[in-house]
Amino acid sequence: MLGLGKKDFTLLLIVAVMTLLAPLLLNPFPESSGLAQFNAGYPDLMQRFVIFGIFAIGFNILFGLTGYLSFGHAAFLGVGSYGAMWMMKLVSLNVIPAIIMAIIVAGIFSLAVGYISLRRSGIYFSILTLAFAQMSYALAYSVLTPLTGGETGLQIKSSDTPLFSNVADGDIGRANLFGMDMRASHEVAMGDWLFTFNAGYYIAGVVMLIAFYLSIRIFRSPFGTMLRAVKSNQTRMYYTGLNARPYTLAAFVISGMYAGLAGGLLVAMDTQVGPERMFWTASGEVVLMTILGGAGTLIGPVLGSGAIKYMENILSKINKDILHEWFAFLPAGLDDFIVAIVYPFVGKGWHLTLGLIFMGVVIFLPGGLVQGGQKIGGLFRRKKASDNDSDKSTQSTPAE
Amino acid sequence: MEAIILQILNGLDKGSAYALIALGLTLIFGTLGVVNFAHGALFMIGAFCAVTLSRILTASYTVIDESQTDFLGNPLKVDMPYVHDWFGQATGDAIIDWAVPLSILFAIPVMMLIGVIMERGLIKHFYNRPHADQILVTFGLAIVLQEVIKYYYGANPIPTPAPEAFDGSFDFGAMLGFDPNMIIYPYWRIIYFVFAAIIIGGVFAFLQFTTFGMVVRAGMADRDTVKLLGINIDRRFTIMFGLAAAVAGLAGVMYTPINSPNYHMGMDFLVLSFVVVVVGGMGSLPGAVLAGFLLGILESFASMGAVLEILPGLNQIIIYLVAIIILLTRPRGLMGRKGVMED
Numbered sequence: 201m202l203g204l205g206k207k208d209f210t211l212l213l214i215v216a217v218m219t220l221l222a223p224l225l226l227n228p229f230p231e232s233s234g235l236a237q238f239n240a241g242y243p244d245l246m247q248r249f250v251i252f253g254i255f256a257i258g259f260n261i262l263f264g265l266t267g268y269l270s271f272g273h274a275a276f277l278g279v280g281s282y283g284a285m286w287m288m289k290l291v292s293l294n295v296i297p298a299i300i301m302a303i304i305v306a307g308i309f310s311l312a313v314g315y316i317s318l319r320r321s322g323i324y325f326s327i328l329t330l331a332f333a334q335m336s337y338a339l340a341y342s343v344l345t346p347l348t349g350g351e352t353g354l355q356i357k358s359s360d361t362p363l364f365s366n367v368a369d370g371d372i373g374r375a376n377l378f379g380m381d382m383r384a385s386h387e388v389a390m391g392d393w394l395f396t397f398n399a400g401y402y403i404a405g406v407v408m409l410i411a412f413y414l415s416i417r418i419f420r421s422p423f424g425t426m427l428r429a430v431k432s433n434q435t436r437m438y439y440t441g442l443n444a445r446p447y448t449l450a451a452f453v454i455s456g457m458y459a460g461l462a463g464g465l466l467v468a469m470d471t472q473v474g475p476e477r478m479f480w481t482a483s484g485e486v487v488l489m490t491i492l493g494g495a496g497t498l499i500g501p502v503l504g505s506g507a508i509k510y511m512e513n514i515l516s517k518i519n520k521d522i523l524h525e526w527f528a529f530l531p532a533g534l535d536d537f538i539v540a541i542v543y544p545f546v547g548k549g550w551h552l553t554l555g556l557i558f559m560g561v562v563i564f565l566p567g568g569l570v571q572g573g574q575k576i577g578g579l580f581r582r583k584k585a586s587d588n589d590s591d592k593s594t595q596s597t598p599a600e
Numbered sequence: 601m602e603a604i605i606l607q608i609l610n611g612l613d614k615g616s617a618y619a620l621i622a623l624g625l626t627l628i629f630g631t632l633g634v635v636n637f638a639h640g641a642l643f644m645i646g647a648f649c650a651v652t653l654s655r656i657l658t659a660s661y662t663v664i665d666e667s668q669t670d671f672l673g674n675p676l677k678v679d680m681p682y683v684h685d686w687f688g689q690a691t692g693d694a695i696i697d698w699a700v701p702l703s704i705l706f707a708i709p710v711m712m713l714i715g716v717i718m719e720r721g722l723i724k725h726f727y728n729r730p731h732a733d734q735i736l737v738t739f740g741l742a743i744v745l746q747e748v749i750k751y752y753y754g755a756n757p758i759p760t761p762a763p764e765a766f767d768g769s770f771d772f773g774a775m776l777g778f779d780p781n782m783i784i785y786p787y788w789r790i791i792y793f794v795f796a797a798i799i800i801g802g803v804f805a806f807l808q809f810t811t812f813g814m815v816v817r818a819g820m821a822d823r824d825t826v827k828l829l830g831i832n833i834d835r836r837f838t839i840m841f842g843l844a845a846a847v848a849g850l851a852g853v854m855y856t857p858i859n860s861p862n863y864h865m866g867m868d869f870l871v872l873s874f875v876v877v878v879v880g881g882m883g884s885l886p887g888a889v890l891a892g893f894l895l896g897i898l899e900s901f902a903s904m905g906a907v908l909e910i911l912p913g914l915n916q917i918i919i920y921l922v923a924i925i926i927l928l929t930r931p932r933g934l935m936g937r938k939g940v941m942e943d
Contacts, residue, residue, distance in 0.1 A: 323731050323735070338913065341916070342916055555741070
């Protein structure tokens with residue numbers, strides 16, 4: 201269906217259902233319980249899940265398929281954000297032209313960067329992309345201040361009068377979709393549970409589903425196969441009479457456009473942008489997401505971005521008092537000891553946990569969480585050998 | 601003329617730091633073929649060795665000094681550093697004052713140990729994996745090291761001053777016959793430059809004139825043959841990794857008075873040092889040193905007022921710009937050997 205194989209369609213369907221029901225699924229704990237802080241079903245975080253999911257899906261098209269490790273992808277996200285921001289400031293507060301603008305700007309920028317960077321491969325490619333991203337960051341921070349707002353970044357101000365949107369004098373315009381405010385939320389209280397259905401989240405979610413669908417199509421297309429050929433043996437590709445450069449460049453631009461789309465959506469959800477969005481740690485983050493989930497797999501990047509954003513927002517909220525509450529059942533003295541051990545890994549130290557998990561994944565599970573899931577699944581499957589239908593279709597084995 | 605000399609001098613200390621880190625990176629890449637993204641973290645740990653030592657030296661207990669009183673007339677509480685008890689007042693103060701130079705002695709064994717543990721415990725398992733995996737695992741390690749330091753030392757920069765003797769500035773202008781006070785240069789930066797030059801010279805001499813260095817160079821050229829000759833090259837390479845870690849650590853120790861150490865200083869330097877290594881040529885030690893100083897000086901020239909008037913923001917991007925041009929026109933870098941990592 202939709203031009204997909206049965207397995208892919210099932211995967212897409214599962215992702216679609218999960219995305220649509222996320223406000224319910226991510227809020228499993230009642231409001232009054234102590235575990236309510238683990239609820240991730242609030243609009244801001246859910247939007248981040250799907251937007252960074254898009255970013256990672258796009259990065260995966262480049263890294264997962266061709267093996268080119270770009271360390272400067274955040275630049276495209278940032279450029280897209282600035283493009284969308286200006287579109288909103290000048291033309292219309294409707295998010296659709298802003299997002300389209302973001303994709304176009306990021307696409308053009310990634311075409312320029314890719315054209316130059318792809319002359320080299322391996323570590324040189326990583327350094328070149330890193331250099332371009334750091335240059336964009338430095339310029340956005342300093343010289344291009346009239347265009348980027350410098351350190352403070354850009355926001356929509358009351359003085360902005362977009363051409364096609366009516367903003368009353370003195371009002372600050374809000375991003376909308378044909379009049380529907382991005383921040384509009386519908387809250388449903390069911391007993392002790394409170395579910396928030398947010399307009400912005402659903403728009404971003406639908407966009408992510410489209411992006412996910414496109415990425416499945418790319419993975420399964422002859423073009424995708426060609427990109428895998430680039431990864432496995434470029435020399436052999438040359439000898440068969442094919443030039444790898446156009447394919448890698450196309451992959452680079454596509455993933456740059458995905459990054460721009462993510463940047464545009466970020467602006468659509470929260471109308472502001474600053475240069476730190478382009479800093480190289482932001483590029484490192486998308487690398488972390490993709491590897492953590494599983495590079496070269498379809499669902500991996502989405503899982504990875506979800507895991508990292510969840511940790512960033514939830515794990516970082518745990519402080520000493522909460523830990524003491526949890527371990528209060530232990531004998532006195534022992535609970536202090538446990539808290540002292542656990543504390544460095546949560547709260548402000550969540551990056552430490554992230555770093556350790558990431559190292560563990562790179563060392564033991566080069567295929568990321570997806571590979572881990574498959575290994576666990578494999579353990580169960582071995583018991584019933586009659587079920588020989590190996591579930592490989594969700595993963596495209598990286599061609600090595 | 602004065603301005604040019606001043607900019608060259610200003611470029612030297614940053615260039616020294618770049619050169620030292622790039623030297624270590626190149627040593628690791630040349631011997632083990634590993635791209636070490638955690639090298640910046642080693643630089644940072646070196647800087648925190650200095651912080652740690654100065655904290656150990658100033659460790660003190662509180663005594664009540666009857667001879668002095670505060671404004672309420674109560675006897676004053678005075679912190680007595682333990683070193684005062686052991687070495688007496690004057691020597692004790694001198695030791696505390698010279699904490700940063702003393703940290704060199706402290707940092708060398710610590711950094712060697714960290715380097716060897718890192719190589720044996722982690723990097724060893726990544727020799728046969730692709731460069732991308734090496735980058736990723738060392739990147740993860742850098743995050744972990746950084747966070748550990750952040751947990752113990754906090755997120756704020758910790759000022760660690762140089763000994764008082766080096767407080768002032770040296771008037772180069774007067775020495776060279778220009779007007780006094782035109783070209784002044786802090787003493788500590790001169791020390792840093794001289795120190796870097798000694799370390800770099802030492803590493804080169806070690807590789808060039810000792811048997812150990814000869815074997816290592818042979819191993820860099822052809823690892824398998826050296827192995828076939830019955831030499832345990834792996835152990836020597838491990839020691840070289842420790843040495844590279846120590847070089848990065850010392851660069852960090854001596855840099856603390858110039859820039860107060862904080863937990864992310866390593867990452868800030870790492871990105872630039874990689875660019876330096878690439879410009880100098882992957883695997884070329886003289887290239888790394890040359891490119892380090894060259895880019896340090898270029899950067900300080902680009903931040904001259906006259907240059908910024910013509911090309912605003914140039915100081916921010918000059919290093920990356922140079923790197924891009926070099927990579928596209930001469931991919932093996934300034935002094936890279938032909939055929940080494942040229943694709």
